[in-house]
Amino acid sequence: MNKLLLAALISGAMAVPAFAADYTIMAPAAPGGGWDQTARTMQEALQSSGISGNVQVTNVPGAGGTIGLAQFVNQSAGNPNALIVGGYVMVGAILTNASPVTLEEVTPIARLTGEAVAIVVPKNSDLKTLADLVAKLKADAGSVSWAGGSAGGADHITAGLIAKTVGVDPTTINYIAYSGGGEALAAVLGAQVTAGISGYSEFASQIEAGELRLLAVSSDERIPGVDAPTLREAGVDMALQNWRMVAAAPGITAEQKAAISADIEKMVNSDAWKTALETKGWVNTYLAGDAFDVQLDADIGATEAILKDIGLVQ
Amino acid sequence: MSSGAPNLSRRPDGAALVIAVILAGIAAIIIWQTSQMRLPPIQARVGPTVFPYAIAGGMLLLSVGTAVSAMRGGFPARDNDNYVPIAWIIGGLVAQILLLSTAGFSIATGILFAFTAKAFGRGPLWQTIPIGVVFAFIVWFAFAKGLQLSLPAGFLERLIP
Amino acid sequence: MDTFGLLAQGMVAALQWQNLIYALIGVTLGTAVGVLPGIGPALTVALLLPVTYRLDAAGSLIMFAGIYYGGMYGGSTTSILLNTPGESASIVTALEGNKMARKGRGGPALATAAIGSFVAGLIATLALAFVAPWVVKFALAFGPAEYFALMVLAFITVSAAFGDSAVRGLTALFIGLGLGIIGIDQQTGQSRLAFGVLDLLDGIEVTTLAVALFAIGETLKIAADRNQVKEEVMAVKGSVWMTKEDWKRSWIPWLRGTAIGFPIGAMPAGGADVSSFLSYSAEKSFAKHPEEFGHGAIEGVAGPEAANNASAAGTLVPLLTLGLPTTATAAIMLAGFQQFGLQPGPLLFANNANLVWALIASLLVANFMLIVLNLPLIGLWVKLLTIPKPWLYGGILVFATLGTLGANGAMSGHIGPISFSFELVLLLAFGVLGYLLRRFGYPIAPVVVGLILGPMAEQQLRRALAISQGDVTILFHSPIAITLYVVTAIAVLLPLFMRLRGKGQVLGQLASDED
Incomplete structure (x- = not known):
């Protein structure tokens, strides 16, 4: 049984013919993180569904992806085989780091996956709904400590x-930054802070187990199978x-x-990609073409405005 | 390494005094840079400038301590180091840094290897550079091809599809 | 089914002959890559993880466990023999281990590291199986105030354990603290001391600093030594194996290291480096011959190595029970687990019981394989020291730069048309710093300690005060924090007291020697 599987995998790996374009995907982050996993999942899907015979992933970590972005723009201009993975975090990082290179300078292809931000409280918290949290926030903003990822990020x-x-x-607002959602999760579980705010998947298993109470999610629509209102439904418009994009x-x-757009669309529709999203718990929010360009512009504008409001960008 | 007997002569130790000056200089840079920081209007009881100032203050105190120790000959006796090998190794590292993006991993790293061997008395370079390049190429092959590590490739590496 | 039954079932699966072979392959690969100077366990696991994808779930889990333990152990080999730790957790091992190796006692040092790792891995893995739910409750009780107290304890005990000149030890520590400020401040997103250089925004990478100070600095120092040609190669002097005395001095540190490492590894902001520092200072203060520290005390290898491995197993507690990856290695492992269909979190033990127990059994088997493979190989590893120096140090620099490039391959610097790796420039600069520190008699380890603990202490203090809205009493509000401060006070006062009582005469004699 094992041997059969092994043989099938090896022959499968060797039988990939030299199809069309070879791609080099840059993950502007260290191995293991979200962008790296996105790039490597793309590599796997592009190769196993025969869209591309040879896909390489390079990691260029640093400064919220802006170092990788700068290197990509400098070294890959005009190269039709070069791709870069990025995301919403990059939009904020470009602004806060005063990055010399922006997303204007690359050619956006498509949004691939997306995730709602979830607002949670410890299970023993007095705050039962988002309205309770908002009331407390209005009464004394400093008394609500929010644990989330790094300053200026999506959280x-x-x-x-x-x-x-x-x-x-x-x-x-009294925002306590933690490195990554993981440490923030520990702070909420230990009831060190009033509320936790981070990607839904960071909290999902604890919500299911009843250790955390989910007050609201930030997406446009409810997450299927999750009993929690969107922010709009809960009265915060x-x-x-x-999101993550390529x-x-x-x-x-x-x-x-x-x-390139055609290849990416083929990849998004491949079984390999769908299976990978399912095992990783990522939500497919594929959006391409003009619709994506419009969305990207809107996000950049809104992000710049709020970063100025919070005081992180002048 | 820190266990040498103190210099018994009470002449001031010039190099150690330089260290004291450098420490004070670093402290000054930290203070100057921190004072230039724009503080965001965020609720912060202990802001982002407190630790830098505290560390700079500590460094200033240590600078004084180092100066006192230098005046009293409190530093351990130093070996009579030979700087030629150091120049070879640093030269190898600089050559590698400059060559990586154009000549590729194997050639750049092969030169580092040969220069390091030279620092330890093994030469001549026309023999050790080829040895180094072959060694680095094998390493490149194992890590870049075998384990998918992204390492800069030059024309040598591109010979392998 | 009860815990023992489930574990037994897991063991039966893990002990099938092909799984044993996978474990052996995993341990061999992990050790082979991990042993390269400059390539730590995180990079080793990241590089070798794809190798496991080709197998079925059980096979890949067990090979993965082998790679993990192999990578962890491989790093200590080069620390001991060549004074070139590949990551921050083996720095302490290098302190005493390399001194032992220079006296021809590299064999016993490697053996006590291997057996200590095994003992710690065994106990910690069993603890993971049986007490994980309780340990995690304890770990979650640690808020910013408690972490800050732990950092204070680490700072005080670690600085007390370093070197003979307070000024030079503290200066080294402050250099590390200063380097720790560089980069974006986590709480406000503002850059500090980055001088407008994008590459500095993420701060100084601990691995780069450690590899540079130790591997490059050491190479420069040895190359500059005019007496190097005359120096005899002392690969082995006396037995390769541990003597009875070595055993007697090692077993308590192994257990103590495990006891320190496991709970600290389980804390979301703990980590193998912090536990290895604490274990080192604990061994120094409990040692019968503290004067041997700094000259090759075997306790200083046995304790930290056990702590290092126990905390690696401890890391699995939050990873499995909360889905919390607390180290770079753990984040990569999480990606690995997801490949096997494991979804770490509070429901893991309920939903994926078979896979969890297979994993725990795999860890036990891999741990066992590690010692089976490595004890006989110690004789071979020691031969590393007989490689002629030109080739040996040439190779060390090749792998040190390879590891740095592999972890951060950005070619972000530019001189005219040539682009270069900024990370390698840092490696070179810190290498020169490492040489200068050695030349002027400064200890090296406090620099790295400062870089690791400084930012942690700062962030935790500021988080604590932000949560309390400026109320300083939060720092002393919990029994855990108070206990930690009491331990700190004892650690400072006890040696003073002992010295005053026991060595009063010696002190008097010393004083009379002064003029």
Whole structure:
């Protein structure tokens, strides 16, 4: 049984013919993180469904992806085989780090996956609904400590937007930054803070186990199978999605862009990609073409405004 | 390494005094840079400048301590180091840094290897550079091809599809 | 089924002959890659993880466990023999281990590291199986105030354990603290001391600093030594194996290291490096011959190595029970587990019981394989020291730069048309710093300690005060924090007291020697 499986895998790996374009995907993050996993999942899906025979992944970590982005723009201009993975975090990082290179300079291809930000409280908390949390926030903004990821990231931006939407000065929020969602989760579980704010998947298993109470999610629509309102339904008129995307090099021709877009669309529809999303618990939010460009512009504008409001960007 | 007997002569130790000056200089840079920081209007009881100032203050005290120790000859006796091998190794590292992106991993790293061997008395370079390049190429092959590590490739590496 | 039954079932699965072969392959690969100087366990696991994808769930889990333990152990080999730790947790091992190796006692040092790792791995894995739910409750009770107290304890005991000159030890520590400020401040997102360089925004990578100070600095120092040609190669002096005395001095540190390492590894902001520092200072203060520390005390290898491994198993507690990856290695392992269909979290033991027990059984088997493979190989590893120096140090620099490039391959610097790796420039600069520190008699380890503990202490203190809205009493509000401060006070006062009582005469004599 084992041997059969092994033999099948090896022959499968060797039988991949040299199809069409070879791609080099840059993950502007260290091995193991979300962007790296996205890049490697793309590599796997592109190769196993025969869209590309040879896909390489390179890691260029640092400064919220802006180091990788700068290197990508400098070295890959006009190269139709070069791709870069990025995400919403990059939008904020470009602004807070005053990055010399922006997303304007690459050729965005498609949004691939997305995740709602979840607002949770410890199971023994007095706050039963989002309205309770908002009331406490309005009464004394400093008394609500929010645990989330790094300052200026999607979690911090969501907390700032909630405050702004309900009419609380965003600079007064008491946001405690942790490295990654994991440590923030521990702080909420240990009831060290009032609320936790991070990607839904970070909290999912604890919510299921009843250790955390989910007050709301930041997506436009409810997450299927999850019993929690969206922020809008709970009376806070805003929505935010923490997405990941793929972009191509600057200076490629329209035909080259069309060819890459076609390959990515094929990949998104492949079984390998769908299976991978399922095992990793990622939500498919594929959006391409003009619709994605419009969405990207809107996100950049909104992010810049709130970062100024919070005081992280001047 | 820190257990040498103190210098018994009470002449001031010039190099150690330089260390004291450097420490004070670093402290000054930290203080200057920190004072230039724009503080965001965020609720912060202990802001981002407190630790830098505290560390700079500590460094200033240590700078004074180092100066006192230098005046009293409190530093351990130093070996009579030979700087030629050091120059070879640093030269090898600089050559590797400059060559990596154009010549690729094997050639750049092969030169580092040969220069290091030279520092330890093994030469001549026309023999050790080829040895180094072959060694680095094998390493490159194992890690880049076998384990998918992304390492800079040059024309040598591109010979292998 | 009860815990023992489930574990037994897991063991039966893990002990099938092909699984044993997978474990052996995993341990061999892990050790082979992990032993390269400059390549730590995180990179080793990340590089070798794809190798396991080709197998079925049980086979890949067990090979993965082998790679993990192999990578952990491999790092200590080069620390001991060549004074070139590949990551922060084996720095302490290098302190005493390399001194032992220089006296021709590399064999016993490697043996006590291997057996200590085995003992710690065994106890900690069993603890993972049986007490994980309770340990995790304890770990969650640690808030910012408690972590800050733990950092204070680590700072005080670790600085007390270093070197003979307070000024030079503290200076080294402050250099590390200063390096720790560089980069984006986590709480406010503002950059500090980055001088507008993008590459500095993420701060100084601990691995780069450690590899540079130790591997490059050591190479420079040895190359500059005019007496190097005359120096005899002392690969083995006396027995390769541990003597009765070595055993007697090792077994308590193994257990103590395990006891320190496991709970600290289980804490979300703990980590193998912190536990190895604490274990080292504990061994020094409990030692019968503290004067041997710094000159090759076997306790200083046995304790930290056990702590290092126990905390690696401890890391699995939050990873499996909360789905919390607390180290880079753990984050990569999480990605690995997901490949096998394991979804770490509170429901894991309920939903994936078979896979969990297979994993725990795999860890036990891999741990056993590690010692089976490595004890006989010690004689071979020691031969590393007989490689002629030009080739040996050439190779060390090749792998040190390879590991640095592999972890961060950005070619982000530019001189005209040439682009270069900024990380390698840092490696070179810190290598020169390492040489200068050695030349002027400064200890090396406190620099790395400062870089690791400084930012942690700062962030935890600021988090604690932000949560309490400026109320300083939060720092002393919990029994855990108070206990930690009491331990700190004892650690400072006890040696002073002992010295005053026991060595009063010696002190008097010393004083009369002064002029």
